Amino acid sequence: MSVPIVRTVSELRKVVAGWRWDGAKVGVVPTMGALHRGHLSLVETALARSDRVIVTLFVNPKQFNSAADLAAYPRTENEDAAKLAPTGAHLLYVPDAEEIYPEGFATTVSVAGVSEGLCGAYRPGHFDGVATVVAKLFLQTGADVAFFGEKDFQQLHVVRRMAKDLDIPVEIVGCATVREADGLALSSRNTRLSAAERTIAPRLAAILFDAAGKLSAGGAARQVIEAAKAAIVEAGFHDVEYLELRGNDDLKPLERADKPARLLVAAWLGAVRLIDNVEVVSALPSGHLLPP
Numbered sequence: 001m002s003v004p005i006v007r008t009v010s011e012l013r014k015v016v017a018g019w020r021w022d023g024a025k026v027g028v029v030p031t032m033g034a035l036h037r038g039h040l041s042l043v044e045t046a047l048a049r050s051d052r053v054i055v056t057l058f059v060n061p062k063q064f065n066s067a068a069d070l071a072a073y074p075r076t077e078n079e080d081a082a083k084l085a086p087t088g089a090h091l092l093y094v095p096d097a098e099e100i101y102p103e104g105f106a107t108t109v110s111v112a113g114v115s116e117g118l119c120g121a122y123r124p125g126h127f128d129g130v131a132t133v134v135a136k137l138f139l140q141t142g143a144d145v146a147f148f149g150e151k152d153f154q155q156l157h158v159v160r161r162m163a164k165d166l167d168i169p170v171e172i173v174g175c176a177t178v179r180e181a182d183g184l185a186l187s188s189r190n191t192r193l194s195a196a197e198r199t200i201a202p203r204l205a206a207i208l209f210d211a212a213g214k215l216s217a218g219g220a221a222r223q224v225i226e227a228a229k230a231a232i233v234e235a236g237f238h239d240v241e242y243l244e245l246r247g248n249d250d251l252k253p254l255e256r257a258d259k260p261a262r263l264l265v266a267a268w269l270g271a272v273r274l275i276d277n278v279e280v281v282s283a284l285p286s287g288h289l290l291p292p
């Protein structure tokens, strides 16, 4: 069975009002389309945790800080609808740009703190664009619960902060990163890798997991990270934008994994920017002091 598609807020609200009348818990999975198993895993989790699931598909121009990246972003609505059909998702919301940003639109939602550094430092305006569109999608769908991938870990934090600060009554659920068998995190942008680059790409995850292991064993961030950055360049990536150890719950910089931590990376392979992150489970008791 195909998934019904709506394209306007008024159609969307009518459907959701009917569901609410029946007392349904409504989940939303925001996406930019070009769906892969990562997205489908969010839909599966959403179906398990809500009664009705809306998938949104909108390639949000405001979060692209490069015109070339926006132009190259895959647009595959028919294939996406076909992939969603067997999942049991209840509605696909595909607004056009006018529906989200009508003439005269002048509001930006900007989240300080967690938006700064990491991807925020290299994609100016990106998280303003994400926070603005996600706030709109929450308000348009009126969802009770929303599902985001940990692959975009900083985005997950930005969205959590935004919903809390704006008193939007939506629960934010983070979902584990889905990977290829060789470890590469699934991403729509992987389709832009050449065959040769695709063989190099999984090295990023391998080096990241190796460094996380060393950090969880008590290694100092600076040394472990410098060695891992060199290994990433050695593997064939040409620009490591960041490789940083941050608090898992607050994204604040850490010198050691002496509390729940995340190791996050962004690096370029040819013309493709890949990001990844991994939880660092510390073997150290909190506050444990190691020799420098």
Ligand SMILES: Nc1ncnc2c1ncn2[C@@H]1O[C@H](COP(=O)(O)OP(=O)(O)OP(=O)(O)O)[C@@H](O)[C@H]1O
Residues within 6 Å of the ligand: 030, 031, 032, 033, 038, 039, 041, 042, 147, 148, 149, 150, 151, 152, 175, 176, 177, 178, 179, 185, 186, 187, 188, 189, 190
């Ligand atoms: N490999 C993955 N595992 C789990 N969730 C994912 C994965 N890839 C993307 N997601 C999540 O799917 C949602 C929509 O992401 P998006 O449409 O940007 O896809 P994407 O593959 O991340 O594309 P790109 O990184 O090229 O923009 C986000 O919450 C994102 O974190």
Ligand SMILES: CC(C)(CO)[C@@H](O)C(=O)[O-]
Residues within 6 Å of the ligand: 030, 031, 032, 058, 060, 063, 130, 133, 134, 152, 155
């Ligand atoms: C959350 C999102 C759909 C907002 O455009 C996008 O940033 C994405 O796909 O991760």
Ligand code: BAL
Residues within 6 Å of the ligand: 063, 064, 152, 155
């Ligand atoms: N997956 C996050 C959306 C973006 O890269 O623009």
